[in-house]
Amino acid sequence: xxxxxxxxxxxxxxxxxxxxxxxxxxxxxxxxxxxxxxxxxxxxxxxxxxxxxxxxxxxxxxxxxxxxxxxxxxxxxxxxxxxxxxxxxxxxxxxxxxxxxxxxxxxxxxxxxxxxxxxxxxxxxxxxxxxxxxxxxxxxxxxxxxxxxxxxxxxxxxxxxxxxxxxxxxxxxxxxxxxxxxxxxxxxxxxxxxxxxxxxxxxxxxxxxxxxxxxxxxxxxxxxxxxxxxxxxxxxxxxxxxxxxxxxxxxxxxxxxxxxx
Numbered sequence: 001x002x003x004x005x006x007x008x009x010x011x012x013x014x015x016x017x018x019x020x021x022x023x024x025x026x027x028x029x030x031x032x033x034x035x036x037x038x039x040x041x042x043x044x045x046x047x048x049x050x051x052x053x054x055x056x057x058x059x060x061x062x063x064x065x066x067x068x069x070x071x072x073x074x075x076x077x078x079x080x081x082x083x084x085x086x087x088x089x090x091x092x093x094x095x096x097x098x099x100x101x102x103x104x105x106x107x108x109x110x111x112x113x114x115x116x117x118x119x120x121x122x123x124x125x126x127x128x129x130x131x132x133x134x135x136x137x138x139x140x141x142x143x144x145x146x147x148x149x150x151x152x153x154x155x156x157x158x159x160x161x162x163x164x165x166x167x168x169x170x171x172x173x174x175x176x177x178x179x180x181x182x183x184x185x186x187x188x189x190x191x192x193x194x195x196x197x198x199x200x201x202x203x204x205x206x207x208x209x210x211x212x213x214x215x216x217x218x219x220x221x222x223x224x225x226x227x228x229x230x231x232x233x234x235x236x237x238x239x240x241x242x243x244x245x246x247x248x249x250x251x252x253x254x255x256x257x258x259x260x261x
Contacts, residue, residue, distance in 0.1 A: 041057065134198070
């Protein structure tokens with residue numbers, strides 16, 4: 001995660017670099033022929049694992065400029081997994097599949113976003129790098145899915161919601177042997193709706209005019225109406241929601257690829 005924060009610092013440095021004349025270079029006549037860029041990407045962030053989710057992005061060139069710089073309408077849809085900072089994978093005596101100790105719910109967030117992408121630096125050749133600034137936001141649809149555990153007693157094994165497990169066993173004396181199936185509990189998912197906003201820099205590294213590859217590096221903040229229970233507070237004298245959040249901030253990197261029309 002230190003790498004992500006280092007890249008975010010680099011992003012801010014690039015944003016503040018002097019030389020506005022260079023940043024304001026006009027789009028060349030060849031790039032004017034491409035008005036729409038559509039990409040797909042894999043994202044990682046400080047609230048997830050190595051693969052945090054997936055993203056779809058589309059930028060459509062507008063006829064108007066912003067402070068003399070070419071601008072595009074920016075649309076994005078992201079689906080990401082948000083983890084609790086105290087998630088820890090465990091196993092019982094190193095037997096059975098690993099599971100997340102104390103976890104009660106998954107949190108997946110679907111983020112449709114709308115905003116503007118402003119071209120800050122246009123490459124002068126096919127091998128150059130184009131840099132754009134992005135500001136976007138939209139609703140955050142939180143999908144709260146129960147986390148299931150596999151438990152056994154004697155020769156019988158079944159999967160139960162983690163909320164039915166106290167420590168390493170259920171009230172019926174069944175002991176935890178590992179995690180349940182990923183798709184178990186989908187029908188029991190609950191929804192919550194919040195808002196998000198992000199600021200980012202996009203570095204386009206494409207080697208061919210009609211294709212594009214690059215990275216988007218940025219910072220995102222989102223808020224939900226109430227705290228989302230991922231890992232409940234184990235203290236019987238406290239609230240179960242203690243240690244969980246309704247407001248999330250994250251640094252992220254998205255590797256994207258796609259085409260231009």
